[in-house]
Amino acid sequence: MSVNQATMADGVQDDPTGGGGPAIPDVQGDSPDAAKGAGRKGAERTDMVGKALGLLVLLGEEPRGASAAEISRRAELPFSTTYRLLGSLARDGFVDYEPDGRRYHLGLRIFQLGQRVSNHHGFAGAALPVLRRVTEQTGEATILSVRDGHHHLTVNKVDGPQMFRVTSDPGHLGSLSATAVGKALVAFAEDAERENLLAELPLEPLTEKSITDRDDFRREIEQVRRQGYAVMDEENEIGMRAVAVPLLNSQGHAFASLATAAPVFRMTLDELKAHVLLLQDAAAELAARLPQR
Numbered sequence: 001m002s003v004n005q006a007t008m009a010d011g012v013q014d015d016p017t018g019g020g021g022p023a024i025p026d027v028q029g030d031s032p033d034a035a036k037g038a039g040r041k042g043a044e045r046t047d048m049v050g051k052a053l054g055l056l057v058l059l060g061e062e063p064r065g066a067s068a069a070e071i072s073r074r075a076e077l078p079f080s081t082t083y084r085l086l087g088s089l090a091r092d093g094f095v096d097y098e099p100d101g102r103r104y105h106l107g108l109r110i111f112q113l114g115q116r117v118s119n120h121h122g123f124a125g126a127a128l129p130v131l132r133r134v135t136e137q138t139g140e141a142t143i144l145s146v147r148d149g150h151h152h153l154t155v156n157k158v159d160g161p162q163m164f165r166v167t168s169d170p171g172h173l174g175s176l177s178a179t180a181v182g183k184a185l186v187a188f189a190e191d192a193e194r195e196n197l198l199a200e201l202p203l204e205p206l207t208e209k210s211i212t213d214r215d216d217f218r219r220e221i222e223q224v225r226r227q228g229y230a231v232m233d234e235e236n237e238i239g240m241r242a243v244a245v246p247l248l249n250s251q252g253h254a255f256a257s258l259a260t261a262a263p264v265f266r267m268t269l270d271e272l273k274a275h276v277l278l279l280q281d282a283a284a285e286l287a288a289r290l291p292q293r
Contacts, residue, residue, distance in 0.1 A: 051077060052085045056094060056110065060173060061151070065103035106171075126289040131158040131258075134282050138275050140262040143168055143242075144286070145181040146255065147189070150201055152182045155256075162266065175236060177203050177217055178210045180244035181257040183230035187221045188246040188254035194221070209235045229276045230257075231269060239264055243272040245279045247287045256290070258283045 058074050059066065066074075072082035086104055089095040093109035127144055134142040135158045144156040151173040168174060176182035176197065186197050198221060203212045211217045224230040232242040244259035260275050 048085070051075070051081070052089060055082065055085055055089065056106065059095065059104060059106050060110075062105075065098060065101070065105040067102050068104065071104065127156050127286055128158070130282050130286055130289075131156060134158075134258075134260065134278060135160055137278060138260050138262075140260050140267065142282075143181060143244075143259045143261060145174075145185070145244075145257050145259070147176070147182075147185045148173060150176060150197075152176055152179060152185055152257070154181075160262075168261070175204050175206060177201055178206045178232065178236040179259075180230045180232040180242040180261075181259045183221065183224050183232070184244040184246045184257040184259075185254050187224035187230065188248060188252070190251075190253050206236055207234055207238050209233065211235065228280070229273075231272070232261075233269055234264065241267065241269060241272055243276060243279065245276065245283045247283045247290070249287070256286070258286065 054075055055071060058071055062070075068083050068086055069079060071086070072079045075082060077085075086095055086097075090097050090104075090107070093107045096105045096107045097103075098105065131142040131144060138160070139162065140160040142158045143154060145152040145154050147153070152175070154168045154170050154172040154174070156170055157168060174182065176186050186194060186201070188194075189197060198214070198218050201217075203214065203217055204210060205212050211220055229243055229245045232240070232244075234240060236242075240261060241264055242259045242261035244257045246254035247256040247258060249255050258279055260272060260279060262272065
C-alpha cells in the first residue's frame with residue numbers, strides 16, 4: 001500500500017516540499033556570492049538524494065519492514081530527516097507504509113526497476129527457459145540467485161506444479177550462510193572475498209539447524225568446494241530442503257547460483273542430490289548466456 005500525508009505515523013507533519021530539501025534559487029548575473037549559495041544548495045540536495053538512497057538500501061535488508069525510528073537509528077540520521085525522506089519516497093511509490101504496524105517496506109516502484117535491471121542483464125529473458133526446463137524435469141522449484149553484499153538476492157524463480165511452493169520470490173534477500181544458493185556463492189567467490197565472508201558473515205540462527213559456529217561454517221564451505229554443490233537441510237526454513245550449484249565465470253568464480261528446492265515431505269536429501277548433474281548442465285548453459293559480472 002502507498003502512503004500519503006494523512007497516514008504518516010507518530011503525528012509528525014510531512015514536509016510540503018516533499019522532503020527534497022530547499023529549492024535551488026535562480027542565480028542572477030555573475031554574483032560570486034549567489035553562485036556559492038546556489039552551489040551549497042545543490043550540494044545539500046545531492047546529499048539528501050544520497051541519504052534517501054541509503055534508506056532504500058536499509059529497507060532492502062528488512063524483509064519484514066522497519067519503523068521510522070528503527071531506520072533512523074540504523075541510518076544514523078535524525079528522526080525528522082528520516083521521516084521526511086520516507087514520506088517523499090512513499091509518495092513516489094518507492095516505499096510502502098503499513099499503518100497497523102507503522103512499518104515501512106520497499107514499494108512497487110523498486111520492484112519495477114528491479115525487473116528492468118533483471119531484463120537488462122538477461123536474468124529474465126535468457127534464464128527463464130532454462131529454469132523452466134529444469135523445473136519440468138525435477139517437478140520442483142528452480143531458483144537463480146546472485147550475491148548482494150552479505151545476502152543472496154533471488155533474481156528469478158520458476159515454481160513447480162505442486163501446491164506447496166517455495167517462498168523465495170524474485171527480489172527476496174536471503175541468508176548466505178543458511179541457504180544452498182548462498183553457500184554456493186560463498187564457496188566459489190574470489191579467494192580474498194571468500195576469506196572475508198568466512199571471517200565476517202553474520203551466522204544467523206534462522207532455525208535450530210542453522211550453522212552458527214564459524215569453524216563449522218568454514219568446514220561446510222570447504223566441503224561445498226570439494227563436491228561442487230551445496231545443500232540446505234531445514235537450515236533456512238523448517239520443512240524445506242535445497243541443493244545448489246554455482247554459475248562460474250572464466251576464472252572459476254561464482255557470479256550466480258542455481259538451486260532446486262522442495263519440501264522435506266516430498267523429496268529426501270539423496271533425491272535432491274540426484275539432480276546435481278542436471279543443475280550443473282543448466283548452470284553451464286546459463287553461464288554461457290548471461291553476462292558475467
